[in-house]
Amino acid sequence: MVTTVGTERGARRRRGAGAGMLLTAVLTAGLVASCTSSDGPSDDGRGTTGESPARPDDRDSPPPLVVKIDNAPAARPQTGLDSADVVYTEQVEGGSSRLIAVYATGLPDSVGPVRSARESDLELLRQFDRPLLAFSGAQSKLTPQIERAPLEPVTPESDPDAYTRDPGRSAPHNLYLRPERVLDDPPGEAALTTGFRFGGAPADGEPRNDLTVRYPAARFTFTWSGAQDRWLVSMDGSPALTREGERLAPATVVVQYVTVRPSGFRDFLGNNTPFTETVGSGEATVLRDGRAWEANWKRPAAGDGTSFTTDSGEPVNFARGQVWVVYAEAP
Structure with a gap:
């Protein structure tokens, strides 16, 4: 499902x-x-x-x-x-x-x-x-x-x-x-001064087989593969592949809920260019090891990385390997 x-x-x-x-x-x-x-x-x-990301x-x-x-x-x-x-x-x-x-x-x-x-x-x-x-x-x-x-x-x-x-x-x-x-x-x-932490998974976590994020004209689906110990990526309903035909498969996927607002720019057809706000705070879903964690993200200033914690303040560590961050519009 x-x-x-x-x-x-x-x-x-x-x-x-x-x-x-x-x-x-x-x-x-x-x-x-x-x-x-x-x-x-x-x-x-x-x-x-892990713990203390350096400032620029x-x-x-x-x-x-x-x-x-x-x-x-x-x-x-x-x-x-x-x-x-x-x-x-x-x-x-x-x-x-x-x-x-x-x-x-x-x-x-x-x-x-x-x-x-x-x-x-x-x-x-x-x-x-x-x-x-x-x-x-x-x-x-x-x-x-x-x-x-x-x-x-x-x-x-x-x-x-x-x-x-x-x-x-x-x-x-x-x-x-x-x-x-x-x-x-x-x-x-x-x-990689992203602020991300890597290490053992937090306690608990909800078992999750897949998750889809929708944009107005695009969508990303991440499906857990126990055999590969990775999340298989699909784009717009089709498997996302390398030029060699292998699946794109990050170890950790972060769905970060952000404000997406109109910017002051438009393309030549008159379509507005969205501005994705990545400084501030909000909610996120972190996928790793076939499980999902609801988290809070925080990036105090543009020169800072982004931290992810549980409601109790425990850092949410990512699995070793590639990380995908999907910026999804906050509800």
């Missing part, structure tokens, strides 16, 4: 380094090319591994690589999602969805299809220390905010050697990032 609910910089090998000074022109060009309407760890308890100004580790990934049907199956440490899902125009993949402990050969940035991304990514954000464009009115944001843009214009087009797919669903052209090595677990 399906339940439905509403770096040190020296570690980086940059290509076209002077292009960062021309960000406004880069993003405007990227918008024309690609912006459309459709759209582990140890158990010691600190940071991504306390960190000196290399930044993670973050990639905006297309999730339109024509973009599937995506490449490199199974290698991400964390995958976030967000609503975009028309009630459809996009994915945000974070890479720190490993880098795949290719990631994509890469698509455009949104205003919500800037708030979400403040939890990291100047992350590398790979995207293929943004609305021109969003450009000043991206310029001011504490991140390093990686676009087809600023780093052309880092991108390739798949001739077997049609644009705009055919742009792929080659991470090895952006980072010499993965930055490591210390870059």
Whole structure:
């Protein structure tokens, strides 16, 4: 039964380094090319591994690589999602969805299809220390905010050697990032300043076989596989696969109930771009080990990670492995 609910910089090998000074022109060009309407760890308890996540100004580790990934049907199956440490899902125009993949402990050969940035991304990514954000464009009115944001843009214009087009797919669903052209090595677990804790499961927990989250024009279903000890992902009713035909299967799934409000941006068809508020507090459902825990989430400021606790204040530890965070509109 399906339940439905509403770096040190020296570690980086940059290509076209002077292009960062021309960000406004880069993003405007990227918008024309690609912006459309459709759209582990140890158990010691600190940071991504447990108890006391570091603040951005306390960190000196290399930044993670973050990639905006297309999730339109024509973009599937995506490449490199199974290698991400964390995958976030967000609503975009028309009630459809996009994915945000974070890479720190490993880098795949290719990631994509890469698509455009949104205003919500800037708030979400403040939890990291100047992350590398790979995207293929943004609305021109969003450009000043991206310029001011504490991140390093990686676009087809600023780093052309880092991108390739798949001739077997049609644009705009055919742009792929080659991470090895952006980072010499993965930055490591210390870059994952998400606030997540990993370790043994909390007490109790309700047995759960599956859970579906619906957006106005998209849905995600997570089905427990005891054989794989993972949650099998389906998108819009179809199994979510890698390019090799394997199921996407995170160890932990978080359904985080947030405010999704209109932003000041619209696509060229006039559809408003939703803004997903990831700072604040609210409720969440955490899935791991074939069970579900009702939790409370808290992120006091944009520079903080997000903590998850039970009603009694006990931290909700995640299972080792990939984490999916699905931002669902709070009831």
